[in-house]
Amino acid sequence: MGQASRQSTLKVTLRHPAAAFLYQATKPRLRLDGVDVPSTGWGVHRLPVTPGSHRVEVWVPYVLPRRAGRARRDITVVGEQELALEYMAPSVTFARGSLGAPGEQTSTGYSTVMILNLIAVIAVVAGLVAFAVN
Template sequence: MDIAIDGWGQHKIAVAPGQHRLEVWVPYVLPRKAGRATREISVDQGAEVALEYMAPTITLARGALGAPGEQQSTGYSAVMILNVVTVLVVLGICAAFAFA
């Protein structure tokens, strides 16, 4: 069963007891489904399962799906490395023009 939920926030979804595969992503241009995260869950009769999805910092990284409060955004290290490289390139260009 596919269920589409539009919008951020908390959502309750009624499902039958048993094993279920949950896949979450953020709609995007390319790729169409950014930050995919998948989790197998077991739901007992009358039980509720609480999960939290955390979108990635960069589009091509995977999302995080699991226990509420324990999820962290992925891709942070890549963003920081990209920022440092960008700053170094800009400083190098500025230095080249300053000493030319």
């Protein structure tokens, strides 16, 4: 069997932060070597790949930016194997997504969202206290 006929599998898991439930309203986009891959949404996708170098790109369609959470990874497939990647969408649409080893991807922008939430809570509490004093 020649090398061109051997097939490997690329397993890509597409995830988003649990608190970012709005991501459920859209489907992430997956591209392999510049070609869009039909995606059924979030979850696990298995793609046949041949040995050699490949580029994987993932993003989430959005209003602004048009490609939120963009992430790109170059991989090399050697022989017949299953390679696994995991994509994690960002907590903030203007941040980059992360694409890499499964179990190691975190949502970028999470600490920023938590800080903004804390500031909002403090502002509301301060407003309530000011209103109660008057």
